Amino acid sequence: xxxxxxKNNSYNHCQWKRSxxxxxxxxxxxxQRYTVGYGCRILKKCANSSRYNWSKExxxxxxxxxTQLCVWRAMLEKLPTxxxxxxxxxxxxxxxxxxxxxxxxxxxxxxxxxxxxxKVWDNCDKWIRISSIRHQTVINHF
Numbered sequence: 297x298x299x300x301x302x303k304n305n306s307y308n309h310c311q312w313k314r315s316x317x318x319x320x321x322x323x324x325x326x327x328q329r330y331t332v333g334y335g336c337r338i339l340k341k342c343a344n345s346s347r348y349n350w351s352k353e354x355x356x357x358x359x360x361x362x363t364q365l366c367v368w369r370a371m372l373e374k375l376p377t378x379x380x381x382x383x384x385x386x387x388x389x390x391x392x393x394x395x396x397x398x399x400x401x402x403x404x405x406x407x408x409x410x411x412x413x414x415k416v417w418d419n420c421d422k423w424i425r426i427s428s429i430r431h432q433t434v435i436n437h438f
Contacts, residue, residue, distance in 0.1 A: 350438060370403050370434050377401045407434050 354368050369375050378391045378401040393401040395412040406413060408431065421428055431437040 350435065354438075367438065370407060371438060373403050375403050375406075377403055377406060403434055408432065408437060 350371060351368065354364055354371070357364055357367075366375070373380070378388055378393075380402075381388055382391050391400045393399055393405055393410055395406075396410050398411075399405050399409070414430070417428075417430070
């Protein structure tokens, strides 16, 4: 998502082309097909880009306002996790994740590392029939 969106609501390195057979066309390079090496170069460029404004991206999503707010707060590490509540002086019985009861509940743990939420992500992937690779941070996941 580091590329700039064009008028077709695609990013500058790939775009949706309608033809007899619908499909994605890789629009970078001479071959017009995706290569892992080129994908890695784009990702590295995105990771090193200080210009990427994820906040603006969140507020332009076509989802409910409460979903936008949740993602925005997660990116800023401002969700009321047990770790955040304890840091702010709230009295809580335990900092452990209420789902797995093994690790401190942080935004990172809840969305990425918890073995219970990983099962939820896996079931969602199966439901919509995709195979995905799990990201290691909330920002990379977004």
